[in-house]
Amino acid sequence: MCLGIPGRITEIWDDRGTRMALVDFGGVTRTVCLAYLPDVTVGQYTIIHAGFALTRVDEEAARQTLAMFRDLGLLDAELGAAEVEASR
Amino acid sequence: MKYLTEFRDPELARWLLDAIAATASRRWTLMEVCGGQTHAIIRHGLDQLLADQVEFIHGPGCPVCVTPLEMIDRALAIAARPDVIFCSFGDMLRVPGSATDLFTVKARGGDVRVVYSPLDAVHLAEAHPDRQVVFFAVGFETTAPANALAAVTARRRRLANFSMLVSHVLVPPAMSAVATAPGNRVEAFLAAGHVCTVMGTEQYEPLVAAHRLPIVVTGFEPLDLLDGVRHAIAQLEAGRAELANAYQRAVQPDGNPAARAILAEVFTVCDRAWRGIGTIPDSGWRLADAWRDLDAEIRFDVGGLTVAEPAACRSGAVLQGLLRPPDCAAFGTSCTPRRPLGATMVSAEGACAAYFQYRRLAPAGATHVPDSAGPAAAVEA
Incomplete structure (x- = not known):
């Protein structure tokens, strides 16, 4: 309901x-x-x-939220790459 | 479907999960307040994906579940009258009263009708001037605007044969009751986003201040829920307790002013009994004095009907987060959605029904069967 x-x-x-x-x-x-x-x-x-x-x-707010989630992914990828780099 | 599928994106979900895992130094105990959120968490397996970071305690935000037994009995008494067309949202029909339920009353010849909108009940009253049409007005702040407008419309159209049996409940007093209960383990709340679309967010500032718990306004799709968790854990790890809004596409700080204005006119705050929990002061709405000519409790003189809760169903403990549904002896055996002992197994928003529907049948400590229901089974209402 x-x-x-x-x-x-x-x-x-x-x-x-x-x-x-x-x-x-x-x-x-x-x-x-x-x-x-x-x-x-x-x-x-x-x-x-x-x-x-x-x-x-609010379509603009929805767009911004999804963009922020994608930024988390970029950050994740960068940190992941940095970890691989550091472990070498 | 726009605004559903994109907030179920598996890759973005993975990134949110990684961000949560990177932030959490221990397992935190969160309560999602709304039953719709409980279903989404169980259905998408978010509790399993976050098993190392979050224990979810399922909140009391299921209107069918918390409607007290005596209110069901009042509904049954009115619905059985030969002069009445009794209208209800569909999920109330199987909720057991003391002796029977609305389905059984209907099977015995009672004129019980399922409506999608309370305005449908008003239209029935117009079409049947010789009958009394009664609408069972239950729910939280989300259904209240619809129910209030039914009252306004009935009066505007001068319908003397329309009335409402009102059992509205309010979310913030229930959250306070949880936070102040002896033995409370909840460390942060994911507030019910759709309640906030109506009422806004300012009601929660005093709760944050009084209980020193983070409150994050949260939506209902997997990414919304993960973002709510992310906000809550970031605050907990930093030792902060603030009000945050993780559902900005739907929730404005002042809610829906037009709806709030009509709610303030039609309803007035009252003490309300919650099934399995007991009476919480100032936790409900009844019709305001100027609207009591539409009050079915008065019109059919059922207000004096009171009954005690049965002992067999432990839904009170489930609703307070003290008992996981699969840990109840009756779960899945003597209590199923087809033959429910109590309301938490009936409702589309009840915690017991969620665990049953998504086959989380194992008691605590046992291995869970993973959720197999995918996004394809999307729209639930």
Whole structure:
């Protein structure tokens, strides 16, 4: 019930004063309520709980996090190389 | 699927694991608060990959598991009434009450319906003006915005036949209860990222200060969890206790202000009994006084119904991190997801169900069977 899933907004409409959207979860689509994200637009990713979009996925933050993980790998490779060097 | 597969990348996971191993000088005890995180940890075998650096104690963040028995019994009493359509999230239907469960009530002719969103229950109330429609509003801060908007919508549409049986629970008071419990071994928390998408992170500053434990807001994919662990261990090794956010793509410091505003209007903080744990002060939400005309406990006069917890199920010890599921005598024998003794075996987020589903059947000390479920089994809800 409280597992949140990211999905992409494909369509937005108004249902008697409540903002609703169609969200694509990688092929499966669902109708969700946008009452708590008044500013999201078609194409953006949100995280959905119990039929409600609760947060917009910050694509820049996601990119930075993944870049930081890749930097860890570069560091890892360098340290690994340094260890091999030192053991010679 | 974007934002799922890239946070499951095996090569990046390896680098994070190496970074954690390079930092940890000993094994640290961490609690992941949310049941969704527990499932991800067990399913992807992160506890096995981190066996030398981390002992995971699984937190109480499973709403189905902690809903008290007496609340289930109140739900059963209401659902059995012939004038009622009783609506619930699907995972509540198999939770055993004192004598039966919602599935059995349905089988005996009760009109029990599974809904995906609480707004579905509001639509049912509109479509059936001659029936009483009751929604079982359980969950943490993540489901509360949906439930609050159901109340707002029902009132806006002047639906006299809609009400809610409310048993909401709150995460920060439960974390405080864990931190101050006698014999607590938790050295840092991985806070439930999706709760923070609603409530923000500022609630945790006082907890960090009071308990001197690192709290790292953490997501749900393998890389998110490993990054949460990495943050926590870096702080522990340096002797620091701070609030950190390892789920920045989803969590803003002030959470979701629109949701918080409606929550503050519709709900009010109350003491709440947690199944297997007991009453935690100020750990729940009930309908605020101005909304009590929608309170099913009052409408159907079931508030006085109280019962004691049964002794057979040791879910209380599991929920407090005192007992690993496979170390329980009933685990996998008299207690399975098909015939659960208690709620931790029922829920998609329960710790016992996670261990059973991913075939971690061996008691402590025995060799574990590795997790074979891959990222292909991705979306769970």
